[in-house]
Amino acid sequence: MRGSRGGAVLIGALAVDSLGNGLFLPLSLVYFVELTDVPLALVGVLLTIANAVTLPIPIWVGTLADRFGALPLVVGAQLLQAVGFLMYAWVSGPVGILVSSALVAIGVRFFWSAVFTAIADFVDGSTSTLSRDTWYAFANGARTAGLAAGGLVTGIVVTDGREATYRAVACAAAACFTAAAVLITAFVRTGPGHAHEPLEHSGYATLLRDRPFLGLIALNSVYALSSMMLGVALPTVILIGIQGPAWLTSALLAGNAVLIAVLSAPVVARLTGFRRTRSIVTAAVLWAAWCVSLAVLVPGQPEWVLPVLIGGTLLFTVAELVHAPVSMSLAAAAAPPAARGRYLATFQYSFTISSIIAPAFFATLFELATAAPWIALGLLNIASIGGMLLLERRLPAAAIKDPAPSPS
Template sequence: MVDSVVTGLFVPLSLLYLSASSGASLVRVGTLLSLAGLVSLPLPLWVGGLVDRLGPRPVVLVAQLLQAAGFLGYLMVRDSGGILLAATVASLGQRAFWSSAFTLVSNLSDRDPGGHSRERWFGIIGSLRAAGYGVGAITAGIALSVKSGPVYRGTIGACACLLLVAALLLERGVPRTATLPVRAGSEEPGAAKTDPAQDPAQDPAREPGGRGYRALWADRPYLALVGLNTAFALCNVMLGIAFPPFVDRRLPEVTWAVGPLLALNTVVQAVLQTPVVRLIRPLPRHRSLCLAGVLWAAWAGLTAGPLWLPRALWVPCLTVAVLCYSAAQLVHSPVSNALSADAAPDAIRGRYIAVFQYSFAIATVVAPLLFSLLLDLSSAAPWITLAALALATVPGMLALAPRLPHAASATGAAGRSAA
């Protein structure tokens, strides 16, 4: 939750703050952030092996400390080189965090005596993350409206302090023994497994040591799932990265609405995540993800709507757009994470989930540069591109679903009780 507060604080300010503090253009800042993300891209492959050997807890702890160091670096940024160095350190920490945090949640859900579905676990985490992001986004909206350099710098300093607090909470509050990796031969309560003879990626003989990644690279359906989720992830990150600069530069008369709209997204997710998980549980997971794709396409189209509408309709149109985004994220977040965890063999779950998080890593790397380049081309270009990409996920998921393990792609309730 604290980590999400930091994300909510920094992401809406990132392009504007770094441009103002260094004098670089938005395109140059977007390029540097994308370059920093590229440098950190190989990290999850190493992190996944560490998680399988040591458990996710120590990796998450180090990740928080790395991010804190990166944010302290942002306070000293004066030129393009400073941006690249600070962003690289922060990106390494962020990449390690996302490559290990969901394995931590999955390992805890394995030991749930109540046998709750993974969707419920990830739904609860999603609610907490939304609440944290909302606190950060509201604060960022205030900072955006003030448009003050010292306020921006104070916000970045607060991010560094909060990350240190998160590390302390993890060290003191999460027992190491509760998050140890699941070993080959151990079964998670109520989890359905695929017959190894039918699914080579689940063959225990291929799991130990360095051969774990060999099994993963042979699991073509899982890699296709990672590819499709990259499109979902790009839609997911664009609200924070693209929405504030778009409104500020193309719809400046309603810049004041950015903070309240980001807060609206947060309130909807914090309040409705658990009810939405219950509502979509009867649906096969791939159909839920198709629904998320359609909702994100609607969000992108409606965000571009004010470019052709009278000013009186700008805020209502953007409000409906953000509600479509919120609905898509409410569906996508718990379902995609549950699907990725149940499609992974227990003994190398850390590697699988680390590679799955590459979808978000790639999206984070691509988004700043893609948005800045498309916005420079035309005001509508980023949203038309995003809507087309979101719609393309629907036939993609329908084609992929039959190739995934049944226990992973079935409904949340059925998949957990099949065994």
Template sequence: MTDRRKLIALGLALAVDMLGSGLLLPVSLLYFTEVSGLGLSTVGPLLSLGALVSLPVPLLVGHVADRTRPLSRILAAQLLQGAAYAAYVLVSGPGTLLAVAIVAAVGQRLFWSSFFSVVAGLAEPGEDGRRADRRFALAGMIQMGATGVGTLIGGLAVAYSWYQAVVYLNAASFLLSAALLLLVPRGALPSPAPATGGGYRLMLRDRPYLLLIAVNTIYALCSIFIGVAVPVYLIDGLSAPAWIVGPLLAANTVLLATGQRLAVRLVRPLSRARALVLAGLLWVVWALVYAAAAGVPGWALIPCLLAGMLFYAGADLIHAPISNALSSAAAPPAQRGRYLAVYQYTFAFANILAPTFFTALYSTGPAVPWLALAVVAAAASALMWTLHTPMSAREKVPA
């Protein structure tokens, strides 16, 4: 199967997966409160606990990643998630809810700990190394586009209380995604990694890659800050009209779903490390503009917010594909699966950190979280600048 056909099959599987996941986003909490009769104060903590229990999954995946096929792991992840969401109908109390939440969270972490290894594995011998940027951009566009469409349909389902139908459709989407993945050849088992001193000990001595993980944790914090902080800040901190929140977030989703390949093409003259420095600086400007919004007159507020969002979108359009391509290129070829599995902790840590980061600083002043975010994004950009030489050297090594 050619690279293009493999990418099409993989893209369809991802689109179906993300469409189903987007459908569930507006419904996930409401299903348990409206259909299963559980209280919100019970549902929220149990779903969070399920996510915490799944945190070791990337480490476990990394332990076997370079001895197993990533596509096989993704198939297992889709079956786990399909079974978990099909079992929603069995939830009748806290115990069954926690069990379902754990299985779903484990399946989700297994998927994302393996998916980018599959994308990286689509590379053809001797191809231009930056071609991977376009593949990661296309995967990101599919992810955002399908999730956005699913979320819109899910919002409609909430309006008509179609909770049960959404859950069944989400479960079916994972099974259909698994069936589509069967069209992608699994390939040969990875060659055993050479004896280099042992597994994670080698990674812990790889200071440039550990620094890349640390920097990307900050970048991931910037990326997800929009969903955590913007709605509260606009409505509570700025007294902006409530209608502006939806269009701002929707516009960003549209840009991410359509613009990543263009962004990759525009930053092609830069090394990947330098491109990520640019992304970090754009996030710095975004955070400063949003901090300054607290002091602008009312007539200038919406133009200020829209202008700031352009800087955010530019940063995210660059970061989403380039960071994944760099993490793949910077990993030792014989241990790429392990490295990419652990790299996914950057997003897990950022998701854990973001709510506390925002709420703790917001209590001292509405603009304070944005100023703090600008500082940490600037520090991350400076660290990424120092990674230019070691990362560029690794990208020149044949995979």
């Protein structure tokens, strides 16, 4: 039976994919404002609609991944994004913005709903001694490196503000997604990872009866919200909360990205042998401590505020290094093999919902008091610790910790 191959190429292709995302991420709104006559408010509405129509997609993707395998879906998602970004280069009005951004949004949703199942399928068919946690850590590091590199390149090249430069960035993003799709198609195989005995209950019936997994999704929504808050809130915290220089935001975000890109795999290697649930609890404790560090910040006292802000960002980074790969490994291991595509696609809703909530959560509470969002988020993380420890008793033992290898 054919096994998996091309693991290094898979991780490299994911880095190229993320490079494409990173190239365009800083231009999400300004691109259409600069290149069309469509008002900013309408651009925002069109992009919101384009993303909203993708919400049901993970349910469909999960079923397809279980039936046909996830890797072809990943390739299709990348090609769809490539087409969307090519259309960006020729957009001139509202209809074009909506259609092109919808294609990209659908591709993004397909990608994130399938890629973690594809990695799990690869690990199942691989002869590598590396754990699933480590492969997820490699993917997390590659993604972060690609996003950071793309954002840096775009920040440099668009300073001239010419339309041709903006269009070139869109075409370069399309080329990245195309290259990633070609690399995966040519060199990566995941073996029969999705071929398992069918479940007694078809469709999503098994998942809806799996209360521990639904609890895991609910708890992960807290962690997903926490992981998004650095990018969402840090610029406002620095400019308004402590009245600091704008460059400090870029410096902290860049430092966070570099550490995640470099340390993802080594940190997860250190966690081998520990319960995944306890590792996630550790991440929650670190996020709660990060929230405390932000809650105490005040303007006008840089001699202690800056060290606290830097130290707090390091706490956040370590939490993210632990949570991102370990939580995905826990979800993949807790899913029945025959329904893993559906389980992991549904698990992504914890990130989708949190991405919708995060801006309003932060802005509303920050208006009340600068410490309010951090107190609320810290309490959510503390409460999640008890929930995770209770959930630990109900999750499969093999999901909480990989079984020890049998002696040869």
